[in-house]
Amino acid sequence: MPDRTPVTVAGASGRMGAALRTLLHDHPTLRLGACLERSGHPWLSGGGPQGVPVTDDPAAALAVAPVVVDFTAPEASVAIARAAAARGAVHVIGTTGFDADTLAALVAAGQGAVSVRAGNMSLGVNLLVQLTRRVAAALGPEFDIEIIEAHHRAKRDAPSGTALMLGEAAAEGRGVALDTAAERARDGLCGPRADGAIGFAVVRGGDIVGEHDVVFAGPGERIVLRHMATDRTIFARGALKAADWALGRPAGDYDMLDVLGI
Numbered sequence: 001m002p003d004r005t006p007v008t009v010a011g012a013s014g015r016m017g018a019a020l021r022t023l024l025h026d027h028p029t030l031r032l033g034a035c036l037e038r039s040g041h042p043w044l045s046g047g048g049p050q051g052v053p054v055t056d057d058p059a060a061a062l063a064v065a066p067v068v069v070d071f072t073a074p075e076a077s078v079a080i081a082r083a084a085a086a087r088g089a090v091h092v093i094g095t096t097g098f099d100a101d102t103l104a105a106l107v108a109a110g111q112g113a114v115s116v117r118a119g120n121m122s123l124g125v126n127l128l129v130q131l132t133r134r135v136a137a138a139l140g141p142e143f144d145i146e147i148i149e150a151h152h153r154a155k156r157d158a159p160s161g162t163a164l165m166l167g168e169a170a171a172e173g174r175g176v177a178l179d180t181a182a183e184r185a186r187d188g189l190c191g192p193r194a195d196g197a198i199g200f201a202v203v204r205g206g207d208i209v210g211e212h213d214v215v216f217a218g219p220g221e222r223i224v225l226r227h228m229a230t231d232r233t234i235f236a237r238g239a240l241k242a243a244d245w246a247l248g249r250p251a252g253d254y255d256m257l258d259v260l261g262i
């Protein structure tokens with residue numbers, strides 16, 4: 001397979017890093033070009049994949065492989081965005097858990113890069129986002145919207161990036177701002193549900209890859225839109241599709257709806 005584009009995998013030893021490295025092994029257009037890991041990671045002193053540099057320096061990785069697929073942590077993604085912008089490189093961002101300040105820092109740092117960011121890179125979830133927007137727009141305020149997500153016990157952020165994407169889509173469909181509609185915690189004598197709220201509930205346990213329900217609960221009936229991921233390959237495949245799609249595009253901020261054309 002000649003002339004495949006070298007890719008930096010950021011967070012290369014992680015769950016998503018492993019899924020990406022497996023797919024890149026025999027990908028038709030992309031190959032593993034460099035591994036980026038956190039400072040102090042054991043792979044920096046050996047033990048990582050052979051034949052490619054392993055580094056904690058985003059600029060050094062991008063000098064070798066100027067397309068970076070990044071499933072790391074929010075602060076790490078900001079540093080990678082800065083390095084990608086300096087080279088006008090492609091930065092595919094799967095990392096979730098950004099607060100408002102870190103998200104603003106990411107966007108500012110990435111000016112000049114070709115950035116594709118999504119809280120979920122799978123085809124199925126991005127279709128679910130579109131369905132959620134349509135159903136929320138079609139139903140009246142008598143339908144309460146609740147988003148329930150479940151993930152493995154090691155996940156650090158909640159609600160998941162996907163749950164927040166679905167919440168944004170529901171809020172858009174309803175013509176409201178998610179910031180004001182979201183109910184993210186209920187505990188104790190919290191009173192009845194607020195009219196128009198978009199509620200979030202979170203399950204963590206075992207090795208659940210990722211499950212999301214959008215519940216529209218009305219008087220006498222309930223609609224549930226559900227996505228269940230059983231294999232991380234779906235996210236890795238989407239991320240590599242985004243990398244391929246982004247090559248040669250003008251600098252800017254894109255998402256998976258752009259990549260998938262849906």
Ligand SMILES: NC(=O)C1=CN([C@@H]2O[C@H](COP(=O)(O)OP(=O)(O)OC[C@H]3O[C@@H](n4cnc5c(N)ncnc54)[C@H](O)[C@@H]3O)[C@@H](O)[C@H]2O)C=CC1
Nearest residue numbers: 011014015016037038071072076094095096119120121235
């Ligand atoms: N958008 C999507 O489709 C998906 C997003 N995710 C998100 O991706 C992120 C990672 O998920 P997992 O792979 O499950 O986590 P993980 O904990 O298995 O892997 C994260 C990796 O990033 C590395 N890392 C941390 N700081 C770094 C730095 N400064 N520079 C380079 N590497 C660094 C860690 O050492 C680790 O190897 C999470 O935010 C998760 O929510 C996960 C799956 C799908």
Ligand SMILES: O=C(O)C1=N[C@H](C(=O)O)C[C@H](O)C1
Nearest residue numbers: 096119120155160161162210
């Ligand atoms: O951390 C994970 O594992 C996942 N994170 C993403 C999210 O926060 O939605 C996507 C997927 O659900 C798996």
